[in-house]
Amino acid sequence: MKKCVIALLCFGAFIMGSFFEVKAEEYQNYQEIVFDDDEAKLLKDFSDQEYEDALKLIKKKRFIGWKIEVVNEEQVLEFVSETKLKIYNNGYSTIKHDITLETEEETKFQLSASGSIKVGGKGDVKQFSGSVDADIKASVSYSSVKTQNEKYEFEIIVDPLTYVKIITRGEGIINNGVGKYYFFWINTKDGGWETFTLTTEYYEIIKERIG
Amino acid sequence: MRRWFLAIIVAFIGGSAICIILETPSEDVVSLITLDKRYSRMITKAEETISIPVYISMQDTFLLDPALIDTVALVSEDVEMSVEISDIRDAEVREELEGTDYHLYYFDIGFPDEIKTDYTMNFLDAELSITYQNLETISLEIGSLSLRFSDLEENAHLSLNRMYVVTNQSEIIPSVQGIVISLEDRTLGSVTLIDLDIGCNEIHPDLEHAIPLETAIDYHGDLEELMGYEYQRIGTVEAGEELLVSNSELWFIPFRYTSEIVPIERFPLYVTYQIYGQVYHYDIDDFQFYQQSHCLEVYYGSLRECIYYYQ
Numbered sequence: 001m002k003k004c005v006i007a008l009l010c011f012g013a014f015i016m017g018s019f020f021e022v023k024a025e026e027y028q029n030y031q032e033i034v035f036d037d038d039e040a041k042l043l044k045d046f047s048d049q050e051y052e053d054a055l056k057l058i059k060k061k062r063f064i065g066w067k068i069e070v071v072n073e074e075q076v077l078e079f080v081s082e083t084k085l086k087i088y089n090n091g092y093s094t095i096k097h098d099i100t101l102e103t104e105e106e107t108k109f110q111l112s113a114s115g116s117i118k119v120g121g122k123g124d125v126k127q128f129s130g131s132v133d134a135d136i137k138a139s140v141s142y143s144s145v146k147t148q149n150e151k152y153e154f155e156i157i158v159d160p161l162t163y164v165k166i167i168t169r170g171e172g173i174i175n176n177g178v179g180k181y182y183f184f185w186i187n188t189k190d191g192g193w194e195t196f197t198l199t200t201e202y203y204e205i206i207k208e209r210i211g
Numbered sequence: 212m213r214r215w216f217l218a219i220i221v222a223f224i225g226g227s228a229i230c231i232i233l234e235t236p237s238e239d240v241v242s243l244i245t246l247d248k249r250y251s252r253m254i255t256k257a258e259e260t261i262s263i264p265v266y267i268s269m270q271d272t273f274l275l276d277p278a279l280i281d282t283v284a285l286v287s288e289d290v291e292m293s294v295e296i297s298d299i300r301d302a303e304v305r306e307e308l309e310g311t312d313y314h315l316y317y318f319d320i321g322f323p324d325e326i327k328t329d330y331t332m333n334f335l336d337a338e339l340s341i342t343y344q345n346l347e348t349i350s351l352e353i354g355s356l357s358l359r360f361s362d363l364e365e366n367a368h369l370s371l372n373r374m375y376v377v378t379n380q381s382e383i384i385p386s387v388q389g390i391v392i393s394l395e396d397r398t399l400g401s402v403t404l405i406d407l408d409i410g411c412n413e414i415h416p417d418l419e420h421a422i423p424l425e426t427a428i429d430y431h432g433d434l435e436e437l438m439g440y441e442y443q444r445i446g447t448v449e450a451g452e453e454l455l456v457s458n459s460e461l462w463f464i465p466f467r468y469t470s471e472i473v474p475i476e477r478f479p480l481y482v483t484y485q486i487y488g489q490v491y492h493y494d495i496d497d498f499q500f501y502q503q504s505h506c507l508e509v510y511y512g513s514l515r516e517c518i519y520y521y522q
Contacts, residue, residue: 094365152477155255155363155496159370169430200385202430202501204375 027110027172027196030079035174040075043112043176043194051192054178061185066132068179068193070139075175081168084203088210089158099154099166109198115191117179128193132179136193140175161210170201239521242268244313245339247513248354251410252497253479254322255363260297261320263339263353266306266313266507273343274519275299275316282342283320285356287334296341297321306507308514313507318351322360331359333412352515357410359479359494366493368402368486370395373427373461376500380431383509386472387500388434388444389465390416390480391427398486400457405490406450406483407464410497411475417467418452423459437463444468456484476501 027033028044035041046054057069089095111119111126120129127133158164176194180187244266252261273279277299285292297319304315318339334356342348372393378385396402407416420442428437435441445468454462479497483490507514 096363152499153259154498156371157363157365198504200501200503202375202378203499204373204430205371205498206373207371 027079027198028112030081032080034078036076036078040072040077040174042174043114043192046071046192051178055180055190058178058180061187062182063185064183066130066135066179066181068132068135068139068177070175070177072174072176073140074173076171077174078171079169081170084166084168086163086165087156087158088163089160090210092160094160095158097156097158097164099156100152110196112176112194112196113191114193116181116189117191117193132181132191132193135179136177136195139177140195156205159207162207163210164205164207167204167206168201169204170198172196172198240268241272241274241519241521242311242313243274243349243351243517243519244308244507245351245353245515245517246510247352247515249411249413249473249475250354250356250358251475251478252357253359253361253363253410253494255361255496257321257323259322261356262300262317263320263351264302265316265318265351266308267316268311268313270301270314272519273345274341274349275301279343279345280341281344281346284340285320285334285337286340286350287337290332290334292332292334293324295321295323308507322358329361331357331410333357335412347519349517349519351517354513355411355413357412359410359481361494363494363496366491368396368398368491369456369482369484369493370397371495374480374495374498375430377428377434377437377463378431378501379434382472384474384503385431385501386474387414387466388432389463391424391461391463392480393461394456394482396456400455401486402456402484403486404454404456404482404484405452406481408481408483409466409475409478410481411478413469413471413473414475415448415467415469416464417448418454418464419449421454421462421464424461424463427461428463434465438465444472445470476503 028042033042054069054071058067060067085099087097087099109126111128113119113128117132118129120127128136156164174194174196176192178192179190181189246264250261252259267275277296280296283294283296285294298317300317300319302315302317306313306315320339337353337356339351339353340348341351372395374390374392376387377389377391379388394402404418407418409416420438422438434444442465444466447469448467477497477499480495482493482495484493485491
């Protein structure tokens with residue numbers, strides 16, 4: 001019996017450990033992210049203790065459904081993204097090149113989740129799976145707005161033995177927090193959630209010599 | 212008695228029907244919202260287009276069918292040019308403004324006949340006038356356009372090394388405070404810039420107040436801190452100023468606005484320079500320096516409405 005209890009505890013600890021694995025989204029891979037507010041942080045940067053502390057803030061139980069707690073609300077951040085594209089000219093004469101840039105809806109609005117909260121949605125609509133989506137929508141500014149921008153083409157002459165790269169930086173807004181699911185007032189699962197909205201994106205063009 | 216009852220019931224039903232008809236929003240009216248924007252473009256290819264954002268209150272309408280368009284023209288007070296609408300694209304964006312749902316579409320304007328003629332056309336307070344095959348015409352106020360039709364040519368004296376803009380973040384809609392630019396002088400130090408133009412009559416790069424930079428600066432730095440004094444962003448730019456390109460690898464050139472600060476996210480650079488008194492030109496194609504995502508309400512003062520009434 002004792003062994004069974006220990007095995008169950010071990011299994012429980014394993015499950016809890018795997019809960020705080022945040023599904024990676026593009027914005028989480030930006031080279032550098034700086035919040036205006038020093039206290040703010042991404043969901044993936046929550047320590048286990050911070051996650052547990054946030055869960056403890058959810059005191060009121062529910063008969064059935066999710067209760068959520070907002071930890072970082074409307075936090076403005078700046079980021080340096082990775083290089084959008086590079087055009088090489090390894091030859092000995094100049095080349096004319098057309099650059100087409102488009103910021104897809106994928107980049108403009110992104111979601112992340114951990115634990116028992118999952119990112120789902122049908123087709124192009126991004127949302128959290130299940131009823132927690134409505135709870136989060138009710139708590140933070142959250143829209144699944146799609147932004148398809150104007151067609152953008154840029155023609156550039158690339159010198160011999162140089163490459164041209166375009167890098168992006170920008171600003172966005174983060175909302176994140178945690179949630180607990182109750183079934184007959186018993187907390188059966190929990191997880192973390194995060195929304196990222198890109199507000200402004202800046203482009204910079206740089207030419208460098210190859211090698 | 213029975214007749215009275217019947218009359219009352221008929222009157223009640225008739226009255227209710229009238230109320231319902233009056234209360235139901237009319238489907239015979241289409242509202243089209245456009246933005247008063249600044250467009251500055253260098254058109255280098257026949258297939259190049261300009262995308263005009265149009266918010267429309269009805270999706271099931273002939274106004275969104277490019278196949279039903281007869282003629283299209285860009286019209287301003289003193290100039291008019293025939294163009295074509297190569298596509299009308301549904302951006303699948305829905306926004307609410309004052310209780311009405313609007314759907315965002317892009318009207319892609321093409322210039323099939325104007326390419327390689329090497330000239331510039333400026334449209335102040337332009338309207339996009341569209342006439343359909345049923346002879347109905349709508350006029351959309353789209354702002355001011357500057358179009359240069361020219362091929363992009365190689366330059367033996369100058370080459371672009373780096374370029375980005377510095378914006379003012381304290382404004383709801385950020386505006387350009389200046390440009391950071393690095394040009395490679397291939398003539399061993401004899402290139403002098405005498406003019407920099409972004410093709411917009413309301414915004415002028417100010418060579419007189421350009422400052423050399425030792426390192427790259429933040430893309431939304433404080434202008435006063437950067438310049439070292441309170442720079443007047445509104446005013447006129449002195450002609451005849453010169454800037455020796457080789458004096459610095461990196462320059463910050465502030466922008467001065469003629470009368471009001473207006474946002475411009477994409478523009479070309481037309482560089483005029485001289486070498487031993489001989490004047491040359493170097494053009495850089497219009498580059499998207501930044502783009503923002505705002506809801507329609509943020510642009511309230513720049514919104515223009517066109518209403519179409521079905522006959």
